[in-house]
Amino acid sequence: MKKKLYITRAIKIFALIMAVLVCSMMLQHYFLLHYDANKMRLDGFYIEEKDSLDVVLVGASDCYADFIPGLAYEKYGITSYSYATASCTAGAAKTMIKEVMRTQNPQKILIEINSFLYGFDNESRTSSVRSYIDNVPYNQNKIEYLGSGAIPATEDEIEYYIPLIKYHGTWNDYPEPSGKYITQIFRQHTDGTTKLKGYRTSTSICVPDPQYPCINDTLAQNGKTLALMPDYEEKLRDLIGFIKDEGYADKVLFVRMPHLVNASFYARFKRGNAAGEIIKSSGMEFINFERDPETLAYSYGDYYNVDHLNVYGAAKFTDYLCGILTQKYGVTSRDLTQKQKQSWDTAAEYYHKLHDYCDSFIKNETAKTGYVQTIEENSNVMKYIDDYAETGKLPENKPDPSAPTEEPEI
């Protein structure tokens, strides 16, 4: 009799614990998390079919703002994705490479070196750390990263393993801003693909700042250097050592994306040169688009701010970079399955839709009212783009203000 009682109790307790655990896991993975464009982009990367990408860009915001995968596919047949998050830390680069190689086997991995050029400690900025690692699924690479001392001292380690502790309060974000992501994320999972392939931009045109004039016309031959901060230099050398040890040296290409350099960013430009010297001296390839005459010729009209190209500039740069990748580094298009082809055709189609929408928005809305819209893969924006393609009309109300839903990119 007693035995039966104990068994009944055990079952009841087990049922309660399981119900709480299952419910908590569902909340943690689908509802109570920090939704933003970084989450969407990385989630989109992981739903790409295994070994289906030719090129992967790794780094910070420069990657996803300056390169348009849909266009790269349309013009060159190259399948690509920006495995990048805003203000990504230098310490994350190694894990990013591991994750790319775990899920894909690209012909080229482009590492954008912005993360190593900061003149301050970006590594302990919670938002910079979390914008990447929070969105990586549980696996050995994530655990190794968390165990490598990457967690800011102010943070509780357990919250990285059980994000619900950190993000349980995000129920407050519904219906906006999280709502616009959650419907989209379910959609991209049911579709098995994303439409923008992680691309994100802004309907803005960079305005010259008379206080800080652009000095791009003086940079092509400017090889001045400024030492990287010791921690960043150590991380860069460590990354290079890792790439060589793992036999990825031929696969990896370090790049510095184009920027509008002015006096306040000159130190970063010189650090870019210094990083380039370290990379080259280790026998690795490096292309500095901050000193490339072709990209230095981009005007203010090609940028949405001094650090990021807008849809016009990104189109030029994507074309230019793909030319280099195919001609100099022999990147070729691959045979795609019907499903993959369909996915990339959709990406190309959406590039055009997005381009036309942005073009119209910039000319008819931003230029007239100053209102700027962030263009990223969320249900609101995708609806505007679809509506514009169908009706030729921009949204009448402006429910998706330019206020960033993620940490400002630095």
Add this chain to the structure above:
Amino acid sequence: MTYTSVNFIFFVLVTALLYFALPLKKHKWTVLLAASVFFYLVAGYRYAVFILFTAVSTYLIGLWVDKISKSSKAVLKKNKSEWGREEKKKYKNSIKVKKRLVMSLALVLNFGILAFLKYFNFFSGSLNDILGNFGIDFSAPTLALFLPLGISFYTFQSMGYIVDVYREKTPAEKNPLKFMLFVSFFPQIVQGPISIYDQLAHQLYEPHSFDFTRFKHGMMLILWGFFKKLIIADRAVTAITAVTDDYNAYGGSTLLFTILLYSVQLYADFSGGIDISRGVAQIFGIDMIENFRRPYFSRSISEYWRRWHISLGAWLKNYLFYPVAMSNLFINAGKKMKASRFGKTAAGAHVSKVLPTSVASLIVFLVVGIWHGADWKYVGFGVWNGAIIMVSILLQPLFDSILKKLHINPNAVWYSVFQMLRTFIIVLVGYVFDVAPGFSQAMRTFRLILTNQSLTAARAEISELGLGKKDMLVILAGIAVIFIVSVIQERHPSTTIREMLDRKPFLLRFAVIFIGIMAVIVYGVYGSGYNPADFVYMQF
């Protein structure tokens, strides 16, 4: 390691496992002692010297007082036939004085430490202010003092014990480690309740076997505490802190809103914490005294203080109120008044009868005020509550006659509701002293609440306090849950909600507990994304 941390839950479960697994039944209490010492050292090892001093000094003095009592009894027994009544009385008095002196040593030492740590800077600052007003250039020093965790609680509890030993209500504890456990029992060290030795000690020392129902009820009580603390109190505290951080920037309506919110936050915080403490103790088979009994349903301020922080009220009643009210000074004053011409009148007879009680109440509440903090605003808080009680005792016949003249049935439901609201407003007035940063700001608050009401301004100000509409909704829903539970408890005082749930079908029980846990997980304020407030009474 706060009571609402994951670490604490883990710590409790490990302690429970060790406690129930220990085969040496007689020594199970040592697990509780070890856990209590560990808990206290983790909280801050530098505090340990103070609690150790209190435990050791109280233990030794308790033995001393007990020894005097026992030896005096032996002497009386020995001389039973030889001594006359007068001799016995004289001897008894001499022993009483001796015992009182020894007991006073414990009181002076321990209350001395408490007073020094808690009030030195207050008195020093006040002295400087007073002398400054007279143009005297004198500067009493202020010291960088810290308050050991739970010092008020363990000091009051220990001193209650020493008085009980003095009164021979309880024998002195012989085992110093057992006594240490009584002083430092970890579920109550942070914020009470202040237990009486007779009620708690034997439960601590007795071996308890694992009882599933007690375990379940304990866990449910902890969950209820988490609900109150994490969902309501720690959410509401954001707005309250925003106001107190910039107190002078707000108008009367916002201040009134803050006081109302504070009444919710304080109750949810303090009673939630006590529920966690009692729930943890219950897991170990120990019943700690109830500290709250739906205080906002009180129909008078006296009743409120019998329902709010019950253990402090009981302590003050036993160890301060009765000694003062029953002292020769007070009894003689009452008698003198009764014998006077005023005492012969009807009003005089009443006043002379209740005067000792009412003045003793005022003194008790003065102490309550000072106990709450070293600031004149807390003196104001004590005086307000004491004065209301004093006046209500003195004017009781007048109130009764008014009711009679107006033909009001004091047992009518509407009148009970009116009394509850009236009491709640009196309590809110007291809370103004609590919330305001100082006495003068408290006075300003009263003025603003009465003269500066603006809904438009309040709407704008309240929207900036860090509480969104959804947070407000959560708080309101939480209040509704507490209200419903309180009504049920009020209607069925002889049983608990948990016992009532036990009689319900499994699915309903399961649903209630499941929803409770999920509500705390989702709506609780915890984790590094927040700055969870410490328990309000943690540093008392």
